[in-house]
Amino acid sequence: xxxxxxxxxxxxxxxxxxxxxxxxxxxxxxxxxxxxxxxxxxxxxxxxxxxxxxxxxxxxxxxxxxxxxxxxxxxxxxxxxxxxxxxxxxxxxxxxxxxxxxxxxxxxxxxxxxxxxxxxxxxxxxxxxxxxxxxxxxxxxxxxxxxxxxxxxxxxxxxxxxxxxxxxxxxxxxxxxxxxxxxxxxxxxxxxxxxxxxxxxxxxxxxxxxxxxxxxxxxxxxxxxxxxxxxxxxxxxxxxxxxxxxxxxxxxxxxxxxxxxxxx
Amino acid sequence: xxxxxxxxxxxxxxxxxxxxxxxxxxxxxxxxxxxxxxxxxxxxxxxxxxxxxxxxxxxxxxxxxxxxxxxxxxxxxxxxxxxxxxxxxxxxxxxxxxxxxxxxxxxxxxxxxxxxxxxxxxxxxxxxxxxxxxxxxxxxxxxxxxxxxxxxxxxxxxxxxxxxxxxxxxxxxxxxxxxxxxxxxxxxxxxxxxxxxxxxxxxxxxxxxxxxxxxxxxxxxxxxxxxxxxxxxxxxxxxxxxxxxxxxxxxxxxxxxxxxxxxxxxxxxxxxxxxxxxxxxxxxxxxxxxxxxxxxxxxxxxxxxxxxxxxxxxxxxxxxxxxxxxxxxxxxxxxxxxxxxxxxxxxxxxxxxxxxxxxxxxxxxxxxxxxxxxxxxxxxxxxxxxxxxxxxxxxxxxxxxxxxxxxxxxxxxxxxx
Numbered sequence: 001x002x003x004x005x006x007x008x009x010x011x012x013x014x015x016x017x018x019x020x021x022x023x024x025x026x027x028x029x030x031x032x033x034x035x036x037x038x039x040x041x042x043x044x045x046x047x048x049x050x051x052x053x054x055x056x057x058x059x060x061x062x063x064x065x066x067x068x069x070x071x072x073x074x075x076x077x078x079x080x081x082x083x084x085x086x087x088x089x090x091x092x093x094x095x096x097x098x099x100x101x102x103x104x105x106x107x108x109x110x111x112x113x114x115x116x117x118x119x120x121x122x123x124x125x126x127x128x129x130x131x132x133x134x135x136x137x138x139x140x141x142x143x144x145x146x147x148x149x150x151x152x153x154x155x156x157x158x159x160x161x162x163x164x165x166x167x168x169x170x171x172x173x174x175x176x177x178x179x180x181x182x183x184x185x186x187x188x189x190x191x192x193x194x195x196x197x198x199x200x201x202x203x204x205x206x207x208x209x210x211x212x213x214x215x216x217x218x219x220x221x222x223x224x225x226x227x228x229x230x231x232x233x234x235x236x237x238x239x240x241x242x243x244x245x246x247x248x249x250x251x252x253x254x255x256x257x258x259x260x261x262x263x264x
Numbered sequence: 265x266x267x268x269x270x271x272x273x274x275x276x277x278x279x280x281x282x283x284x285x286x287x288x289x290x291x292x293x294x295x296x297x298x299x300x301x302x303x304x305x306x307x308x309x310x311x312x313x314x315x316x317x318x319x320x321x322x323x324x325x326x327x328x329x330x331x332x333x334x335x336x337x338x339x340x341x342x343x344x345x346x347x348x349x350x351x352x353x354x355x356x357x358x359x360x361x362x363x364x365x366x367x368x369x370x371x372x373x374x375x376x377x378x379x380x381x382x383x384x385x386x387x388x389x390x391x392x393x394x395x396x397x398x399x400x401x402x403x404x405x406x407x408x409x410x411x412x413x414x415x416x417x418x419x420x421x422x423x424x425x426x427x428x429x430x431x432x433x434x435x436x437x438x439x440x441x442x443x444x445x446x447x448x449x450x451x452x453x454x455x456x457x458x459x460x461x462x463x464x465x466x467x468x469x470x471x472x473x474x475x476x477x478x479x480x481x482x483x484x485x486x487x488x489x490x491x492x493x494x495x496x497x498x499x500x501x502x503x504x505x506x507x508x509x510x511x512x513x514x515x516x517x518x519x520x521x522x523x524x525x526x527x528x529x530x531x532x533x534x535x536x537x538x539x540x541x542x543x544x545x546x547x548x549x550x551x552x553x554x555x556x557x558x559x560x561x562x563x564x565x566x567x568x569x570x571x572x573x574x575x576x577x578x579x580x581x582x583x584x585x586x587x588x589x590x591x592x593x594x595x596x597x598x599x600x601x602x603x604x605x606x607x608x609x610x611x612x613x614x615x616x617x618x619x620x621x622x623x624x625x626x627x628x629x630x631x632x633x634x635x636x637x638x639x640x641x642x643x644x645x646x647x648x649x650x651x652x653x654x655x656x657x658x659x660x661x662x663x664x665x666x667x668x669x670x671x672x673x674x675x676x677x678x679x680x681x
Binding site: 001084085086091094095096098099103104105106107109110111112113114115116117119120121123124126127128129130131132133134135136137138140141144147148150151152154155156171172173175176177205207251252254255 | 326380389393396397400401403408409410414416417421422423426427436437438439440441442443444445451454455457458459461462464478479482483484486487535536537538539540541542543550551554667668669670671
């Protein structure tokens with residue numbers, strides 16, 4: 001499956017946007033970890049900005065950044081959202097509320113608890129009636145999202161935005177599912193090359209296990225291993241360095257994605 | 265001529281529909297819900313108009329509402345080698361895989377294609393969250409820790425379902441879960457189509473499972489969307505949903521010359537988003553209309569070529585009003601429609617697959633299911649909504665699934681023209 005990358009969005013610890021992080025990802029500047037600069041998105045009405053949780057902040061921020069670069073229309077692009085957990089703070093809160101009487105789950109809590117909440121807010125904010133899907137494949141959630149996006153762009157001939165995000169659970173769930181920090185990334189995939197194209201990508205789904213491509217910098221490697229959505233960092237690293245690269249990303253133990261990056 | 269026109273349009277409009285879908289064979293199906301175990305149990309209940317809805321006595325839920333439960337889950341557990349996955353949702357998945365010779369059909373397909381060439385794409389809204397809800401009642405009093413027998417990855421995580429089903433069936437192909445609320449297990453058909461078209465796999469197990477949990481019961485109650493009565497789709501007095509649990513799976517393969525004239529096919533799919541509100545559908549049904557129109561385009565069919573529509577028909581005021589308008593805009597009052605949620609309840613992440621299978625039963629057995637519990641059709645509806653069952657020759661059906669977040673999917677299923 002072959003396509004072009006038209007824009008990138010990034011928000012993670014010490015990675016405050018794609019442009020600000022390019023030199024770090026290319027290995028030209030030292031990586032300094034810092035708390036993820038979460039901010040309420042100006043895409044949402046003021047009343048909703050305060051109410052939305054971390055995943056929606058991550059998803060909207062990286063999606064918006066990627067689209068601004070690409071110059072493509074958010075209203076006519078399909079979207080693929082992928083996350084291992086969804087809104088983990090909200091799930092913890094609902095579990096806690098349901099464990100003791102009175103079980104008063106607020107309506108907003110409930111509708112924000114669906115795995116596709118970020119997709120819903122995105123489509124409302126950008127007025128997109130195009131198809132949107134929301135995936136989960138535990139630690140392989142990024143790979144699943146990339147695979148699904150690649151099939152959409154090649155089979156449907158559509159522009160697709162892939163938006164991946166994850167954040168930590170509070171205790172006690174953190175003890176049984178460690179996600180080290182809040183991290184989101186987005187890439188815009190297009191079947192057509194344009195002036196904005198960063199690279200041509202070829203993706204193959206390959207049976208069998210293969211050593212994953214790692215990050216050279218130890219802090220970034222810890223981030224890649226610590227957050228399912230950050231399994232896409234080697235792809236961003238290749239895009240940042242502007243060199244041809246071959247990347248492997250695991251799909252559990254059985255399969256992997258083989259990705260070839262050729263800068264435009 | 266029509267085909268040429270559609271292709272022509274596709275150059276200008278970048279919709280991500282599966283234009284000119286090559287029909288795929290649905291070679292096997294299985295279903296479990298409150299109506300019973302297997303296809304025949306559901307068929308029999310549809311024919312005899314026996315609803316599965318009962319007053320809620322689930323867990324220690326203190327809500328006055330009706331639910332549709334799978335009684336066979338009492339005392340049932342998953343296969344011992346997969347014990348870490350043991351939770352209500354995966355038990356329901358396994359119970360369903362054991363019906364209708366489905367697991368055996370997959371074993372044959374595995375021999376034909378190999379384990380790595382069969383994908384697993386499943387929908388669920390809440391997966392094994394009940395396991396976490398129960399675990400939170402038993403946190404360690406000193407440390408606040410979860411009980412040691414709580415297995416997060418294998419139960420609570422949304423992917424748990426696809427992980428469990430892949431292992432149960434011994435499949436190693438691509439797998440993920442789609443969790444887009446109540447459209448989840450309709451949308452997975454589109455994932456399978458694309459994966460097969462892209463050559464990632466040769467066949468796919470597609471379906472969905474959702475099981476009762478406190479999150480959905482109390483959640484829908486908080487939104488004022490859970491009825492105190494058995495749900496009454498499209499009724500003038502309808503006042504909300506009845507939550508149900510259920511599972512369904514189909515095996516999708518490429519069509520071949522050997523498919524019989526009665527073989528069932530996936531003919532078209534349309535996906536769209538509402539871009540309107542998180543928990544209320546677009547009042548004019550714009551997203552719903554787009555999904556249905558795209559499904560027809562993808563099947564290369566006119567509205568008049570559909571013989572029956574299985575509506576999303578949740579029995580909330582807003583869903584049925586907006587869906588009714590959207591259907592009327594495209595189909596007028598020319599196509600028989602009904603919601604079967606009066607029988608099954610709203611199966612949420614399993615609604616899409618369950619109703620796709622019910623729609624195929626209608627084709628196979630030549631009948632239009634009506635709508636149990638619906639007493640008085642809402643007079644504002646201008647569609648051919650059927651309350652009573654009837655016999656009819658049905659070749660092609662449309663099945664609607666719409667979810668929170670404004671996620672819509674319509675499927676066209678039936679015999680090839």
